[in-house]
Amino acid sequence: MKKEVVMMVGPTAVPERVLEAMHRPSISHRSPEYTEIHARVRENLKKVFGTKNEVYILTSSGTGAMEAAIQNCFSFGDEVVVPVTGTFSAQFAAMAEAYQLKVKKVMFELGEAADVDKVMAEVTAETRGLFVIHNESSTGVYNDLEAFGKALKDTDTLLISDSVSGAAGLEMKMDDWHIDILLSSSQKALMVPTGLSFISLNDKAWERTKTSNIPKYYFDLKKADEFHKINQTPNTPAVYNVFAVDEALKIIMEEGLENVYKRHEDNTRLIIDGVKELGYDIFPKDDNRASRTLTAVYAPGKAKKIVEELAKKGVIVNTGLPPIADDVFRVGTMGYVYKEDVEAFLEALKEINL
Numbered sequence: 284m285k286k287e288v289v290m291m292v293g294p295t296a297v298p299e300r301v302l303e304a305m306h307r308p309s310i311s312h313r314s315p316e317y318t319e320i321h322a323r324v325r326e327n328l329k330k331v332f333g334t335k336n337e338v339y340i341l342t343s344s345g346t347g348a349m350e351a352a353i354q355n356c357f358s359f360g361d362e363v364v365v366p367v368t369g370t371f372s373a374q375f376a377a378m379a380e381a382y383q384l385k386v387k388k389v390m391f392e393l394g395e396a397a398d399v400d401k402v403m404a405e406v407t408a409e410t411r412g413l414f415v416i417h418n419e420s421s422t423g424v425y426n427d428l429e430a431f432g433k434a435l436k437d438t439d440t441l442l443i444s445d446s447v448s449g450a451a452g453l454e455m456k457m458d459d460w461h462i463d464i465l466l467s468s469s470q471k472a473l474m475v476p477t478g479l480s481f482i483s484l485n486d487k488a489w490e491r492t493k494t495s496n497i498p499k500y501y502f503d504l505k506k507a508d509e510f511h512k513i514n515q516t517p518n519t520p521a522v523y524n525v526f527a528v529d530e531a532l533k534i535i536m537e538e539g540l541e542n543v544y545k546r547h548e549d550n551t552r553l554i555i556d557g558v559k560e561l562g563y564d565i566f567p568k569d570d571n572r573a574s575r576t577l578t579a580v581y582a583p584g585k586a587k588k589i590v591e592e593l594a595k596k597g598v599i600v601n602t603g604l605p606p607i608a609d610d611v612f613r614v615g616t617m618g619y620v621y622k623e624d625v626e627a628f629l630e631a632l633k634e635i636n637l
Contacts (some may be wrong), residue, residue: 288598288627292420292577293448294470294477295618297527301474304530305523312522318514320529325514327532328481330540331473332465333456338483339507342521345447345468348480349378351502352443352464356484356491359383361411366397370421370604375414375445382497393422393607394579396572399430406434411491412441418449421604423579423613424567425453432461441488447471450481451535452547452576452617463488469524472547472576474531474618478521544575550616550625551575557629566611576617579603585637586612596631 289296310316321340328338341347357363362385365376379386387410389402397415406413413435418425428444435442443464446455450465452472457465466482469475484492484504492505501518510517535543555565555573558580566579573579582589590602590612603611614628 321514348466354499369419417446420448436461472617
């Protein structure tokens with residue numbers, strides 16, 4: 284059966300092997316069979332995150348993991364800095380404000396990556412955390428986490444990164460880059476249906492959990508850690524999604540992480556070169572900071588119509604998000620996307636005359 288040309292930014296296309304892995308009888312999340320699967324998932328997630336730290340499985344969207352980071356490692360009134368580069372960094376800032384943190388926003392023009400020097404100029408001895416989106420999928424820009432980690436590694440400020448649309452598609456080295464809290468979710472480059480998120484804390488972040496005074500229950504990571512030691516979760520997880528992520532991680536490891544990263548890089552380069560040849564441009568202001576898991580194509584006034592016309596040709600991509608929804612459409616290269624999909628997209632785009 285020919286794979287559909289689904290190049291969404293998320294939820295992404297799910298491989299047939301992953302769907303088949305979910306087509307099985309249910310099991311108890313307290314059974315030996317489940318704990319065996321959980322153990323395998325936790326070890327493979329460590330490889331994706333580039334860490335020796337434990338990676339916890341939460342039954343939630345990525346937003347839940349964002350909330351868990353705040354609830355477990357901060358206290359009311361803590362000062363945090365958030366570089367705002369698009370929709371999802373703005374959401375992180377709004378969430379921190381909802382938990383009554385003192386938020387210092389560093390604003391950037393849409394299409395720009397966060398400038399490390401400009402952001403660090405706002406970090407003081409009172410700053411308890413810096414929240415950086417790894418891959419801002421609303422604008423198609425990714426940030427230099429390694430540079431932020433280097434700048435913060437000898438300070439008391441935690442570096443928290445949302446890599447929801449990055450992990451398993453963009454290179455990630457949590458330990459080497461000195462990222463203190465890293466989170467992601469299932470429905471992007473991991474090629475799994477929506478429903479799971481993942482979070483990892485290093486020792487510096489765990490130390491902060493000792494003084495956090497924000498109430499937590501469902502997302503209590505200390506409790507999650509106790510159950511994680513026996514390869515379980517405190518509450519009933521989305522068991523079928525765990526089946527799915529287990530199989531998806533097997534697929535990724537069979538291909539090899541470096542090969543997966545190269546495929547994302549190669550596919551993105553094909554799209555960037557291809558859309559430029561067709562007279563379009565990309566929205567990121569610097570090609571070197573253009574995401575490798577999606578491409579935000581700049582088509583002023585035409586973006587929504589292009590998405591509609593592509594769908595008629597069997598190629599499914601996403602519109603942009605406000606305030607650039609009329610001018611940008613987004614093409615996912617994350618996860619289960621290969622060269623033939625990119626070629627099909629470019630051929631369909633070529634046939635559209637607007």
